[in-house]
Amino acid sequence: MAYTTIDDPGQHFKTVIYTGDGQDNRTVTGVGFSPDWVWIKGRSESEHHTLNDSVRGANKQVYSHLGYSEATDTDRLKSFDSDGFTLGTDVIVNKNSETFVSWNWKLADSNANNTDGDINSVVRANTTSGVAIVTYTGNATSGQGIGHGLGIAPKFVTMKNRDQADDWIIFTNAIDGSMDYIQGGWQSTGTKQDSGLDVPTTSVFDVHSDSYQNATGEDYVAYCIAPVQGFSKIGVYKGNNNANGNFVYLGFTPEWVLVKDTASGQSWHIIDTVREPFNDGDAAHLIPNKNNSEAASKSERGTAAIDLLSNGFKIRSDGSLLNGTGTLLYIAFARAPLVNSKGVPANAR
Numbered sequence: 001m002a003y004t005t006i007d008d009p010g011q012h013f014k015t016v017i018y019t020g021d022g023q024d025n026r027t028v029t030g031v032g033f034s035p036d037w038v039w040i041k042g043r044s045e046s047e048h049h050t051l052n053d054s055v056r057g058a059n060k061q062v063y064s065h066l067g068y069s070e071a072t073d074t075d076r077l078k079s080f081d082s083d084g085f086t087l088g089t090d091v092i093v094n095k096n097s098e099t100f101v102s103w104n105w106k107l108a109d110s111n112a113n114n115t116d117g118d119i120n121s122v123v124r125a126n127t128t129s130g131v132a133i134v135t136y137t138g139n140a141t142s143g144q145g146i147g148h149g150l151g152i153a154p155k156f157v158t159m160k161n162r163d164q165a166d167d168w169i170i171f172t173n174a175i176d177g178s179m180d181y182i183q184g185g186w187q188s189t190g191t192k193q194d195s196g197l198d199v200p201t202t203s204v205f206d207v208h209s210d211s212y213q214n215a216t217g218e219d220y221v222a223y224c225i226a227p228v229q230g231f232s233k234i235g236v237y238k239g240n241n242n243a244n245g246n247f248v249y250l251g252f253t254p255e256w257v258l259v260k261d262t263a264s265g266q267s268w269h270i271i272d273t274v275r276e277p278f279n280d281g282d283a284a285h286l287i288p289n290k291n292n293s294e295a296a297s298k299s300e301r302g303t304a305a306i307d308l309l310s311n312g313f314k315i316r317s318d319g320s321l322l323n324g325t326g327t328l329l330y331i332a333f334a335r336a337p338l339v340n341s342k343g344v345p346a347n348a349r
Contacts, residue, residue, distance in 0.1 A: 005128065005228070005229065005230070005231075005341060006128065006129065006228065006230055006231040006334075006337065006341075007337065007340045007341050009230075009231050009252070009255070009333065009334040009335060009336065009337070010032055010335075011032065011033060011106065012033075012105065012106050012126060012128065012129035012131070012231065013103075013104065013105050013106070013129070013131075013231075013255065013256070013333045013334075014030075014031050014032055014033070014035075014104045015101065015102070015103055015104070015255055015256060015272045015273070015274040015275070016028060016030050016031055016084065016101070016102050016104060016274070017043070017099065017100065017101050017102075017274055017275060018099075018100050018102070019097065019098070019099050019100070020091075020093070020094040020095045020096055020097065020098045020099075020100060021094065021096055021097075022089055022091075022094060022095060022096030023089065023094075024075075024088055024089050025078070025086055025087075025088070026086065026087045026088075026094050027081065027084060027085075027086050027087075028084045028085055028086075028087065028102065029081075029083045029084040030083065030084060031083055031084040031085075031102075031104045032083065033082075033083070033104075033106045034080050034081060034082050034083070034106070035054075035080055035084070035085060035104035035105060035106060036053055036054040036055070036080065036105060036106060036107035036108075036124055036133065037051070037052075037053045037054075037104070037105040037107065037131070037133055037223065038051075038052050038053070038077060038080070038085055038102055038103070038104050038105075039051050039064070039102065039103040039104075040052075040077070040092075040093050040100060040101070040102045041100065041101055041286055042092070042093075042095070042098055042099070042100050042291075042293065043098075043099040043100060043101055043275065043284075043286070043293060043294045044098050044099040044293055044294070044295075045095065045098050045293050046291045046292055046293050046296065047091070047092050047093075047095075047098075047100075047291060047293075048063050048065070048066070048092050048291055049063055049064040049065050049186075049288060049291065050062075050063060050076060050077070050092060050093060051063065051064060052076075052077045053124075053133050053221070054080055054107070054111075054124060054133075055111055055122060055123075055124050055133045055134075055135050055221070056070070056135060056162070056221055058077050058078060058079050058080055058085070059072055059073055059074045059076065059077060059078065060072050061073065061076060061077065062160050062162070062221065063187075064168070064185075064186035064187060064288040064289070065186065065187050065287075065288060065289050065290055065291055066187060067165050067166055067167045067168065067184075067187060068165055069161070069162060069163055069164055069165050070160075070162040070163070070219075070221075073088075073090065074088065075088030075089055075090045076088055076090045076092060076093050076094075077093060084104075085102075101272070101274070101275055101286070103256060103272070105126075105129075105131050106126060106129070107124040107125060107126045107131060107132065107133060108124045108125055108126060110124070111123070111124050112124070112125070112149060114134075114147035114148070114149050115147065116145070116147030116148075116149075116203040116204055117144065117145035117146040117147040117203070117204040118139075118141070118144040118145050118146070119136050119137070119138070119139060119144050119145070119146050119207075119214075120136065120147075121134050121135060121136040121146050121147050121148075121149075122134070122135045122136070123135075123147065123148060123149035124149075125148065125149035125150050125151075125224075127149070127150055127151050127152075128228070129228055129231055129232070130150060130152060130154070130225060130226035130227060130228040130231070130232060131150075131223075131224070131225055131226075131232075132148045132149055132150050132154070132223075132224040133221065133222070133223055133224075134146060134147075134148050134149070134221070134222040134223075134224060135162075135219065135220065135221050135222075136219075136220055136222075137217060137218065137219050137220070138207075138213070138214040138215045138216055138217065138218050138219075138220060139214065139216055140209045140214060140215055140216040141209055141214070142207075142208045142209040142214075143197070143198075143206055143207075143208070144206065144207055144209075144214060145201075145203075145204035145205070145206050146204055146205055146206070146207060146222070147203055147204050148200070148203070148204065148205055148222075148224045150202070150224060150226050151202055151203075152202055152226045152228075153199070153200045153201055153202050153226060154200050154205060154224040154225055154226040155172055155173055155174045155200075155225065155226060155227055155234040156170070156171070156172045156174065156224070156225040156234050156331060157170070157171045157172070157200065157205050157222055157223070157224045157225075158170045158171070158185050158186065158222065158223050159185075159207075159212075159213055159220050159221065159222035159223075160185075160220065160221055160222075161211060161212060161213075161215065161218055161219075161220055162218070162219040162220060162221055163218045163219050164211060164215070164218060166211050166212050167183060167184040167185065167187060167188065167212055168184060168185025168186050168187050168188070168212075169181055169182070169183060169184070169185050169212045169213055170182040170185040170186070171195060171197065171205070172192075172234070172329065173199040173200070174234045174235055174236055174329060175192055175236055175262055175327060175329060177199075178194060178195075178199070179194075179195045179196075179197045179198060179199045179200075179206075180192040180193060180194060180195055180262075181193055181194075181195040182260070182262070183212075184289075186268060186288040186289055187288075187289050188289055189265040189266055189267055189289060190265070191262055191263055191264065191265065192262040192263070192329075195208075196208075200224075205222070205224065225331065229251065230251055230252050230334060230337035230338070230339070230340075231252065231333065231334045231337070232331070232332065232333050232334065233250045233251070233252075233330075233331075233332050234329075234330070234331050234332075235248070235329075235330060236262070236327050236328060236329050236330070237315075237327075237328055237330065238326075238327060238328075239261070239315075239320070239322075239323040239324045239325050239326055239327075239328055240318075240323065240325070241318045241319070241320075241323060241324055241325050242318050242323070243316065243317055243318050244316075245314065245315025245316060245317065245318070245322070245323040246314075246315050246323070247309075247312060247313075247314045247315075248312045248313050248314075248315075248330065249311060249312040250311060250312040250313070250332050250334070251311065251312075251337070251338050251339075252311070252332075252334035252335070252336060252337045252338050253273075253308070253309070253310050253311070253334060253335045253336040253337075253338070254273070254308050254312070254313055254332045254333065254334060254335065255272055255273050255274070255333055255334060255335035256270065256271075256272045256273075256332065256333045257270070257271050257272070257306070257308065257313055257330060257331070257332045258270050258288070258330060258331045258332075259306070259322055259328055259329070259330045260328065260329045260330075261320050261321065261322075261324055261326055261327075261328050262326065262327050262328065262329050263324070263326030263327055264320045264324055264326055266320050266321055266324075267287045267288075267289050267290065267300065267321070268287060268288040268289055269285045269286075269287060269297075269304070269321065269322065270285065270286045270287075270288060271284065271285055271286075271306055271308065273308055273335055275294070276308075279307040279308065279309075284297075284298070285297045285298065285304070287300065304317050304319060304321040304322045304323075305317040305322075306322060310338065311338050313330075313332070
């Protein structure tokens, strides 16, 4: 059995919930590290999904559900701190009495210039956890390689044109081994298409020449994820359109799971064990391609149910949201490994 190299996933990824107070310089703590990538979403009301990172700068955000160009706002996320982050008064992240969730990733301690590809990039890569943030400027040449700094090949790369109101784009080779894409990425209900690009290597991922990923002189941000034993997994499962759905083995207790039906026009869905600590068939989903509250997301998903278990997850409903007859893509991050680096079983949920 292969053992994890990460005994405490909480040193690299953490879900934290908080309630807004509408006050300036509101600190959110309990992350356990200074986060480099923070994704915030209002739970009790319809608010934007805001994605901030330390490579672009704390006050620069893009939105998973919108193709807007990058915004700069000093009254939203103001700084990354040693145990979390500081917020301003903007209602999108800190409305008084509104509940919020933040998903937080730890990367490297500083940015690095990367010259591995045809296009130079700036990266902040966690080579232990397999997550990297990459920024680069396009040159409108197809098939260009861009360095990601991970040292292992990512299976999921999503990018956004920071300068234009272009769609997100998501690339993955987890579906059928070739490099597929989902135009619109997180903001889309689109289906998978063949990209014609090479799969990522241990040093670079490739891009085409269109404005979504590589226009001349335009700036981009990309988030890259490579699966790491006992910490993260990217894969697919086949839906059976049955209330007794598939069990997906991960090798760890998941804290965060993202699911997307790649063959039909369905939304993305995120569940985590902090917002939903019990498997009661009524999981609190959030939808990356919509600004829905949890209640509105529940209304859309209907009976779509998923149990998060000690070693994976189990689908508990039929229907194409989580369990149609097509192929469903998932990404999962761990709360605890099934077996630690010494071969000792971790605590079950």
